[in-house]
Amino acid sequence: MTRRLFGTPFTLTDILRPTSAAHDTSAPDDTLQMNEDDFRAFYTRTCGAVWAYLARATGDRAAADDLLQEAYFRLLRTTVQFESDEHRKNYLFRIATNLLHDRHRRPRLDSERLPERDGGDIPATGDLAKQTQQRTDLQRAMARLTARERELLLLAYGQGSTHEEIAGSLGLKTGSIKPLLFRARRKLARILQS
Numbered sequence: 001m002t003r004r005l006f007g008t009p010f011t012l013t014d015i016l017r018p019t020s021a022a023h024d025t026s027a028p029d030d031t032l033q034m035n036e037d038d039f040r041a042f043y044t045r046t047c048g049a050v051w052a053y054l055a056r057a058t059g060d061r062a063a064a065d066d067l068l069q070e071a072y073f074r075l076l077r078t079t080v081q082f083e084s085d086e087h088r089k090n091y092l093f094r095i096a097t098n099l100l101h102d103r104h105r106r107p108r109l110d111s112e113r114l115p116e117r118d119g120g121d122i123p124a125t126g127d128l129a130k131q132t133q134q135r136t137d138l139q140r141a142m143a144r145l146t147a148r149e150r151e152l153l154l155l156a157y158g159q160g161s162t163h164e165e166i167a168g169s170l171g172l173k174t175g176s177i178k179p180l181l182f183r184a185r186r187k188l189a190r191i192l193q194s
Contacts, residue, residue: 090168
């Protein structure tokens, strides 16, 4: 699934163009670390995973679209020197995680909203009711976890990230991921059983 940043064709200069009239647009923008082709290739490789992470964490496709846009915008504006594409990807997930934290700090009006269902075969009525109930139970249980526990579980099991990737995305030590995941899984299981 490929998503288009901002919904319309764009260039990096369009995205990064300041709105201030006082800015001299004739001077080159030194903040870019990637040319446009490299950015498009990186975006194509990473946008699906980042969007899925954001959609699962928020339960809202529109919010995931907005956060995805903001994450790439912030990535483009950073002055961090990346060692590799993997480092850049981990940094992008860290930006997305920080945006989620910011979002959780603000009150949400739609906290009970369920994620929209993708297309595909429509299950039988009994199966649909059971799946809806399970999804609702899981969403409510996930809401009772801390933001870090949710992010750990989503990155590990929703995205299939390695412990090193999770550590890079969340700014934690790699050695701490295994016990943190264990505790988060155990807590989620307790919540679901009660």
